[in-house]
Amino acid sequence: MAVMTVRNIPAEVHRALRIRAAENGRSTEAEVRTILADAVRPRAEVPLGDALAEIGRRIGLTDDEADGVVGLRQRVEHQPVSFE
Numbered sequence: 001m002a003v004m005t006v007r008n009i010p011a012e013v014h015r016a017l018r019i020r021a022a023e024n025g026r027s028t029e030a031e032v033r034t035i036l037a038d039a040v041r042p043r044a045e046v047p048l049g050d051a052l053a054e055i056g057r058r059i060g061l062t063d064d065e066a067d068g069v070v071g072l073r074q075r076v077e078h079q080p081v082s083f084e
Contacts, residue, residue, distance in 0.1 A: 006032075 009017075014028075021031035056066055 017031055018028050021028045024031060024034075026034065053066075
């Protein structure tokens with residue numbers, strides 16, 4: 001395991017880390033390790049359809065409006081791309 005020293009942490013940040021660690025039942029050092037691991041862990045990929053559905057919910061898209069969009073998509077005839 002590597003060892004890291006972080007200098008010049010503002011007092012309010014250190015205090016917040018100690019409080020957060022206590023709330024989670026960890027030492028301050030363990031809390032910092034958890035925060036760092038979470039920050040660099042690859043994010044789980046979200047399926048495109050789920051992401052688009054979430055955007056629709058955020059902007060207030062109704063089910064009827066969403067059904068209309070799906071209906072339009074199904075009626076469009078797609079052509080393959082030609083590079084000639």
